[in-house]
Amino acid sequence: MAKSLRIIPEKCTGCMQCELACSWVQTGMFQPSRSLIRVNIFDEQASYAPYTCFQCDEAWCMTACPVNAISIDADTGAKVVGDANCVGCGLCTIACPFGTVFYNPDTQKAFKCDLCDGNPACAVACPTGAIEYTESESADWLGGWAEKVNESYLQSIEGGNAA
Amino acid sequence: MSNGGWTGTILRVDLTTGRISKEPLNMEWAESFVGGRGLAARYLYEEMDPAADALGPDNKMIFATGPMTGTNASTSSRYMVVTKGALTNAITTSNSGGHWGPELKFAGYDMLIVEGRAPVPSYISICDGDVRICSAEHLWGKTVWETDDIVREESGQHDTVVTCIGPAGENLVRFAAIVNDRHRAAGRSGVGAVMGSKNLKAIAVRGTGGVPIADPQKFMSAMWEMKSKLVEHPVTGEGLAAYGTAVLVNIINESGALPTNNHQVSQLEGADNISGETLADTRLVANKACFGCTIACGRVSQLPGEAQDKFTVTTRPHNWKIAVEGPEYENAWAMGADCGINDLDALIKANAMCNELGMDPISFGATLAAAMELYESGAVTDEQTGMQLNFGSGEALVAMTEKAAYREGFGDELAEGSKRMTAKFDRPEFFMGVRGQEFPAYDARAIQGMGLGYATSNRGACHLKSYTVAPEILGIPEKMDPAVTEGKAEITKIFQDATCTVDASGLCLFLTFGVGLDEIQPQLEAVTGISYTVPELLEVGERVWNIERMWNQRAGFTGKDDTLPKRLLEDPIPDGPTKGEVNRLGEMLPEYYELRGWNAEGEPTKEKLASLGLA
Numbered sequence: 001m002a003k004s005l006r007i008i009p010e011k012c013t014g015c016m017q018c019e020l021a022c023s024w025v026q027t028g029m030f031q032p033s034r035s036l037i038r039v040n041i042f043d044e045q046a047s048y049a050p051y052t053c054f055q056c057d058e059a060w061c062m063t064a065c066p067v068n069a070i071s072i073d074a075d076t077g078a079k080v081v082g083d084a085n086c087v088g089c090g091l092c093t094i095a096c097p098f099g100t101v102f103y104n105p106d107t108q109k110a111f112k113c114d115l116c117d118g119n120p121a122c123a124v125a126c127p128t129g130a131i132e133y134t135e136s137e138s139a140d141w142l143g144g145w146a147e148k149v150n151e152s153y154l155q156s157i158e159g160g161n162a163a
Numbered sequence: 164m165s166n167g168g169w170t171g172t173i174l175r176v177d178l179t180t181g182r183i184s185k186e187p188l189n190m191e192w193a194e195s196f197v198g199g200r201g202l203a204a205r206y207l208y209e210e211m212d213p214a215a216d217a218l219g220p221d222n223k224m225i226f227a228t229g230p231m232t233g234t235n236a237s238t239s240s241r242y243m244v245v246t247k248g249a250l251t252n253a254i255t256t257s258n259s260g261g262h263w264g265p266e267l268k269f270a271g272y273d274m275l276i277v278e279g280r281a282p283v284p285s286y287i288s289i290c291d292g293d294v295r296i297c298s299a300e301h302l303w304g305k306t307v308w309e310t311d312d313i314v315r316e317e318s319g320q321h322d323t324v325v326t327c328i329g330p331a332g333e334n335l336v337r338f339a340a341i342v343n344d345r346h347r348a349a350g351r352s353g354v355g356a357v358m359g360s361k362n363l364k365a366i367a368v369r370g371t372g373g374v375p376i377a378d379p380q381k382f383m384s385a386m387w388e389m390k391s392k393l394v395e396h397p398v399t400g401e402g403l404a405a406y407g408t409a410v411l412v413n414i415i416n417e418s419g420a421l422p423t424n425n426h427q428v429s430q431l432e433g434a435d436n437i438s439g440e441t442l443a444d445t446r447l448v449a450n451k452a453c454f455g456c457t458i459a460c461g462r463v464s465q466l467p468g469e470a471q472d473k474f475t476v477t478t479r480p481h482n483w484k485i486a487v488e489g490p491e492y493e494n495a496w497a498m499g500a501d502c503g504i505n506d507l508d509a510l511i512k513a514n515a516m517c518n519e520l521g522m523d524p525i526s527f528g529a530t531l532a533a534a535m536e537l538y539e540s541g542a543v544t545d546e547q548t549g550m551q552l553n554f555g556s557g558e559a560l561v562a563m564t565e566k567a568a569y570r571e572g573f574g575d576e577l578a579e580g581s582k583r584m585t586a587k588f589d590r591p592e593f594f595m596g597v598r599g600q601e602f603p604a605y606d607a608r609a610i611q612g613m614g615l616g617y618a619t620s621n622r623g624a625c626h627l628k629s630y631t632v633a634p635e636i637l638g639i640p641e642k643m644d645p646a647v648t649e650g651k652a653e654i655t656k657i658f659q660d661a662t663c664t665v666d667a668s669g670l671c672l673f674l675t676f677g678v679g680l681d682e683i684q685p686q687l688e689a690v691t692g693i694s695y696t697v698p699e700l701l702e703v704g705e706r707v708w709n710i711e712r713m714w715n716q717r718a719g720f721t722g723k724d725d726t727l728p729k730r731l732l733e734d735p736i737p738d739g740p741t742k743g744e745v746n747r748l749g750e751m752l753p754e755y756y757e758l759r760g761w762n763a764e765g766e767p768t769k770e771k772l773a774s775l776g777l778a
Contacts, residue, residue: 015459
């Protein structure tokens with residue numbers, strides 16, 4: 001069974017330690033603008049949500065790449081950008097439906113989460129356990145979350161109709 | 164020469180001429196004053212006449228980060244606003260967290276120096292090297308939260324961070340704050356009024372650069388060690404995370420040190436209603452961290468349906484339906500206990516309004532408490548106040564919060580702060596503060612060391628300059644008896660100096676509940692590549708304290724200002740566990756001067772200044 005990153009937004013405090021850790025791996029500096037995990041802060045809803053590539057099965061980034069620069073790491077299952085092949089066209093950044101593949105203006109290449117070769121720095125850095133790197137049947141843990149959102153959306157519509 | 168921590172560049176904006184310049188950081192000063200509060204004080208001492216009008220164009224504002232700001236050291240979010248305070252006319256050093264400080268660093272600047280006065284309402288937009296002065300005529304009158312939304316939208320960048328003033332700053336309310344990230348404030352001494360006097364509404368920052376570290380390997384090991392200690396410590400690992408700073412309400416109340424009804428008594432009936440525990444049980448919806456913080460003391464609360472309509476503020480009803488930050492301990496005290504109020508919903512509303520309108524809830528609450536005493540003693544009438552201002556009235560609190568920010572009706576009197584207000588109504592003895600700034604949430608009669616700390620604090624009464632509550636009440640690092648004066652001069656000096664160093668580093672003072680300079684020293688050294696010993700870091704702090712003191716002397720302050728109101732020195736606490744206590748400042752102050760190397764008038768001696776490199 002492969003390990004995957006799992007995010008539990010209810011535990012996130014918005015401290016950005018994951019962004020700091022990720023940017024350190026990417027650039028050797030503390031530079032959140034180059035982080036591959038991004039924390040979104042929704043103040044009025046008291047919601048803080050880290051968000052990164054969860055290595056989805058469909059991997060539209062791979063499909064879109066015209067030079068086959070993105071491959072699957074045999075050990076971790078991560079979809080990894082090969083710098084030697086990447087031409088920096090940015091198609092993968094557009095293809096990703098989750099917005100988790102980025103263009104790095106410094107290297108002029110695409111970059112995305114590669115699970116840090118099996119020891120993701122973001123999960124190590126998170127002080128509240130909001131980011132876990134654990135065994136799971138499927139990397140597609142967002143499915144359950146999407147179902148929950150959908151359910152509450154349907155409920156709100158029904159509530160609206162009842163009123 | 165350093166190759167980490169500092170960016171090495173200062174941004175200077177002259178609002179009068181519109182000139183924007185970037186200049187190299189004075190690295191000699193950076194080494195001896197580190198950054199933040201210290202480095203900014205050095206620049207302010209060099210560049211500005213302390214006798215200048217706080218609200219005039221000759222006052223300067225320095226927004227300063229430290230070398231640790233923006234790193235992944237825990238609590239690396241801090242920036243300092245250093246200027247002449249509109250409330251105090253003394254040097255002030257107001258500290259804020261959130262995301263603004265790190266973003267300034269990522270944009271490439273250690274400090275921003277703002278000078279002059281813009282001819283029209285303006286805001287500063289910083290996007291890495293691209294710095295502009297933009298019109299803010301469309302923003303004038305907007306609240307902090309509205310301004311935050313509009314300026315971010317105008318920047319075209321989702322990640323832009325905004326610090327700004329609200330209507331209180333525009334209206335030169337003497338205790339107006341500067342607020343970033345909607346709820347984080349450089350709160351005290353009227354820094355928001357100084358910004359308002361400069362016609363400066365906001366400063367938007369987006370930075371895409373990074374903070375390099377001189378010795379990464381050493382830094383990572385020291386950084387993890389401090390984080391582990393913070394997790395293991397009962398205050399930083401459990402108490403603050405579970406209950407926020409308001410965990411102190413019950414502790415300080417039970418100690419008989421919670422000033423109530425404008426310091427007339429020292430315990431509040433029903434204090435538990437406004438405690439961190441009750442907040443967690445009934446109104447808390449999330450913990451929120453500042454940038455880089457592994458403690459996450461920030462509270463996010465929300466009023467349930469039935470409580471949303473309590474208290475009659477009819478403007479901006481949307482605000483009572485959303486999640487808002489706070490209340491924190493100090494706010495819960497000032498607007499709660501000091502006003503005799505134990506209704507948590509009143510505090511949540513008033514606190515959110517202070518953030519939204521850009522006002523310091525400590526000085527506002529304490530000024531309202533003084534107004535309530537004026538009212539109950541008959542010094543002001545219903546006609547003057549426009550409503551009943553009795554202690555305990557949540558209705559008065561919520562109504563007056565808005566009136567003070569807009570200077571409407573009696574709010575115009577409150578907006579002057581309690582020293583000016585009580586003097587105007589011939590009851591100066593009702594002013595509870597030092598150097599024009601209202602006390603925070605600890606009765607100096609019940610905690611002797613706090614009295615000395617308040618009396619000698621350069622920016623006026625403040626809990627964040629020598630928090631001897633830690634040893635005297637909480638037993639951190641070791642328990643001291645709060646009722647004795649012996650040893651308090653020494654501990655106050657050490658705490659003042661160490662606090663200056665933490666404030667200069669870019670870290671948050673709250674981490675010192677769990678760790679100290681021993682843990683900060685290796686991180687600072689690894690970040691900057693400059694070797695500092697712990698005694699040298701304490702000396703940095705002492706240097707900062709003395710330069711602030713010298714600045715104040717040039718602004719006209721003397722040793723005579725190192726005092727407390729008569730109520731704390733002569734009127735014993737009437738009841739409770741600390742009954743009969745007064746503050747015995749006279750037993751501590753001469754020893755303090757001596758330990759500081761100051762003369763009997765409280766002036767730093769030539770020898771002391773020479774030893775600190777300040778002569």
